[in-house]
Amino acid sequence: MTARDSQIERRWDQLHTWGPYALLATGLGPAIAMADPRAHPVRWYTGWALVGCAVVLQLLWHGYRLRRPDRARTPSRLGTAYYVVRWALAFALTWLNPFFAFYAASGYMDADETIPGSRWQRLGLFASAITVAAAQTGGMPFTSGLQWLVFAALLFFNSGLQMVVAHLTTQETQRSHERKETIAELERTNAALQQALDENAALHAQLLVQAREAGVADERRRLAAEIHDTIAQGLTGIIAQLQVVANTPEREPARRHLDRAMELARHSLGEARRSVHNLAPVALENDGLPEALKKTVAEWGERTGVRAEFTVTGTAEQLHEEVSATLLRIVQEALSNAARHARATRVGVTLSFLGEEVILDIRDDGTGFDPLTVPARTSTGGFGLDGMRARAERIAGTLTVESEPGHGTALSARVPLVRHDQ
Incomplete structure (x- = not known):
């Protein structure tokens, strides 16, 4: 009321x-x-x-x-x-x-x-x-018939007027009661909606905490896989070359093996630095997600020599740190895959803010592949498409892949827009 x-x-x-x-x-x-x-x-x-x-x-x-x-x-x-x-x-x-x-x-x-x-x-x-x-x-x-006649007329007029007023009053009372019931129902609906929103916010917070914990475990697995695939193999190669040097009395062959060992050491050092750099989203420490993605795409293009473009659509908002980290990791992994396998000449990354949803699209004009033939996860624990999809799903998002041999690849990640203060 x-x-x-x-x-x-x-x-x-x-x-x-x-x-x-x-x-x-x-x-x-x-x-x-x-x-x-x-x-x-x-x-x-x-x-x-x-x-x-x-x-x-x-x-x-x-x-x-x-x-x-x-x-x-x-x-x-x-x-x-x-x-x-x-x-x-x-x-x-x-x-x-x-x-x-x-x-x-x-x-x-x-x-x-x-x-x-x-x-x-x-x-x-x-x-x-x-x-x-x-x-x-x-x-x-009354003392005359005329008074009785006037009384009957006045009684008819008074009672008729009162009946009309009573009828209108009853209708207004009924409408007022219906309005009160409608308002009460709206208040109950609003209360239920607010409770649902609060529960949804709590679920989002819980989901982000779980995503962070799962992300830590995935980063450990990814780092272990990279150490095994790059640094450990590089060190094994260095040891093999040094063993050859130790068993080679000729100077020239020994020098060639030493040069190969030094090259492997430099490569392993670079891989170690890259793994440490990717361990945490350093790019998000001072920049928001759009700026971090722009720098990441530009640096990747300069390093690989591939034409890379980044675009933002919609009104950019400051996202929750876990959402930003997830999208940045997906872009980094997608660009890494493109550099290793796609042989692309052009890559485009688009970040779209659409109401209560954020969409990340990554496209390349590379060799493409058949998504149905890609294994869910490599035996060494690699962090490919399955890992990117798991990242998106941990924050209630989805990842779709469209690709065909000879026609490039398109990745699209859709995640809820969770703001920084939520």
């Missing part, structure tokens, strides 16, 4: 509480001014007695409304009894003096609050209309 609705309901409550007092006082003033106690002493004292009873009745009902506000606003047998007694007092007072029809009109205000059932409410309004129409005719008792 809005503040405006609460204010309107409070004003209606005040009207129902103090209205009968005001209407009784409105009728009492002119009744006293027009009455002659000496001419009709019995009517005078009877009127005062009825006014006293009306005041006591209102005080009792007022006290009940204060003690039980919810029940007093709900139609009940007690409310019906109050309405009937008040109508009887108003009818008797109007019989004594027509000005008390003001008090009888209070029956128009709260029939829906005191009498249960629409049929009985209409009967209560009709009874109040009888008293008011009789006062408008000139007071009771």
Whole structure:
């Protein structure tokens, strides 16, 4: 319920509480001014007695409304009894003096609050209309047929008007009740949606933690595979060349083997430095993901001599560090694969920010391959397509591969857009 609705309901409550007092006082003033106690002493004292009873009745009902506000606003047998007694007092007072029809009109205000059932409410309004129409005719008792005719016309007009007003009031009350139910349902829906959003944010956080832990394990496996494939093999080659030198007395063959050993040592040193560099996304320490990808693609193009381009579409946002690291790793691995296997002349990398999703596309015009023939993971633990797909899936993303022998390769990674402060 809005503040405006609460204010309107409070004003209606005040009207129902103090209205009968005001209407009784409105009728009492002119009744006293027009009455002659000496001419009709019995009517005078009877009127005062009825006014006293009306005041006591209102005080009792007022006290009940204060003690039980919810029940007093709900139609009940007690409310019906109050309405009937008040109508009887108003009818008797109007019989004594027509000005008390003001008090009888209070029956128009709260029939829906005191009498249960629409049929009985209409009967209560009709009874109040009888008293008011009789006062408008000139007071009771009637002394001529013309008064009866005028009374019937006024009764028809008063009761008809009240029935129309009651019908419109009932419809407005029903619409108000429906609006309240709609608002309550919307509030429940919003609360459920907020709870779902909170749970989703918590799941995202948990997912990122799990991705970080799994990423550490994958980096260890990748580093172990690279040491085995490059550094360990290089050291084995160096040892073999040195053993040949030790067993070769001729100077020239020994020098050739030493040169090969030095070349293998330099190559192994380079591979060791590259492995250490790739162990952590150093490129993200000072730059956001778009800047880091731009530098990575440019450096790779200069190192390999392949034309490489990087593009950003959409409004760039600062991503969560785990999302940025995952996408950077995918690009690094894809470029490494392109350099080793694709024999491409052109590579394009596109980072797209689309609402609540980030899309990373990597395309090359290399030799291509049949994705169905690629093993899930090499025997040495290499970190190829299967590893890139696992990276994306750990942060609730996907990786799709489109390739055909002789027609290049296209990788597309789609991950949720998780912002830095989430």
